[in-house]
Amino acid sequence: MGQDGGFGIGEIDTSRPHPARIYDYLLGGKDNYEVDRRAGDELAAAAPEVRIGLRANRAFLQRAVRYVVGSGVRQILDVGTGLPTSPNVHEIAHGPAPDVRVAYVDNDPIVAAHANALLSSSGATSVVLADVRDPQAVVNHPEVRRAIDFDRPVALLLVAVLHFLTDAEKPEQVVAALREALPAGSFLVLSHATGDFADRSAAQAVYSKATATLNLRSRDEIERFFDGFELVEPGLVQVPFWRPDAPPPPRSGEIGFYGGVARKTA
Template sequence: MTGQDPTPLVPLVEVVGIDTSKPHPARMYDWYLGGKDNYPVDEAMGRQMLALDPRVPVMARVNRAFMHRATRWLAGNGIRQFLDIGTGIPTEPNLHQVAQETAPDARVVYCDNDPIVLAHAAALLRSTPSGVTEYLQADVRDPATIVEGARKILDFGRPVALSLVALLHFVSDEDGAHELVDRLLAELPSGSYLMMTHATADFTPEESAAATEKLKAAGVTLALRSREEFSRFFDGLDLVEPGVAVVPDWHPELGEPVPGQDDGVIPGYGAVARKP
């Protein structure tokens, strides 16, 4: 059930080819979280990442927990529309469940480019009666398609929270990561927000370099960025306190700590910022 509009943006019965010959970040993330919607190639690469840094599953859960906390903060501060790009395979509670717990009338558009997420879209479409939840299959590198689809559900005349959690470290500067964010934010009105996390090599340079090379050999881009480079995504925006922080340190009071998150620094940053 999608609330006010029961018609999904894409037909759920559509069969889309899934490439199981190389790992996919969304399916690896699912494996880290203990899910079953992944393939041997994803598990194999996941285990290689685990050998380099055994905290990778904790990092995945920490990113998920950040999304929950940031969504609670945004919904508690009046945001009623969310555009979540890089949704990943459904893991409850999903963003719309967190948002609609605070604001039952919240409208959420999920977006991902992995066909396996499309196959699970029905799990994402369980909205409250007064809210709306929809799914759009598109790639972050195609912001025009994302905006066109999202406009059918969201009112771009009112503030929207743009969620890019654990996504942009898979988009290099050469692929226009900053330009993509700028293009998406340009479509959103004043009072909108950007919520984002990003992996970094600041704390584990050797392990991160090895992970980047292994993923590159498997056809997966990993563009780890420093704190300064991550902060550039928020140029021109007003950062919510505490600003750019190591992910578990962003408003920890809004959620529960992830087991293992205190066993050394989690190599990733998170932040939420408002568009003036």
């Protein structure tokens, strides 16, 4: 996850599991290595609800994108996008609003390569290799600026990414710096792993061998990321219960992801 996380932007480390590739494997994708599959199997053994949790997180992302687009936002900055999983953010957004522009940001060169191949025909999207730990580099990147006009409302997506930042990496300051770049009328879409519903120390141990550690936080800690924004109903909740458009899946009460959407009013 960048220099502080053990490898630099532009380097592919296939000796250790990578969070984006573990997620890809657990979601049924093929863009992963044996080391990622082993870690994914260990994670599923340590946290049996992990697969339904990741699917619920993706479903939350889809509902949240439709919400912000329905609210009039036509620009999306997706930081920590992970490997492409259909439907992708631009596909979700372009359903109701084909004019939405999307900038995808990730620090894994494998993610960037796959996303570039997927999006090469689309002028309304940019793919940027950058690290959330350096928010100024994200917002000032020429390709981000090509897609995103920071004088108009933006939906900032931080979906299942901040739990890979340690407290020492000051995730609250990262979010604050990104917030400052957003004009009034912008939205923050955020989800984050938690240990509130079960002891997940064994799951955390899986990530101790990965390129980024898993840092579970409580609801109160996660809610602080929304400082400077106004949460929309129903607030910060487990992801299956954020404006569900179908009955939540079985065992939803065990899912260790909180999610919320909030608007910047000033």
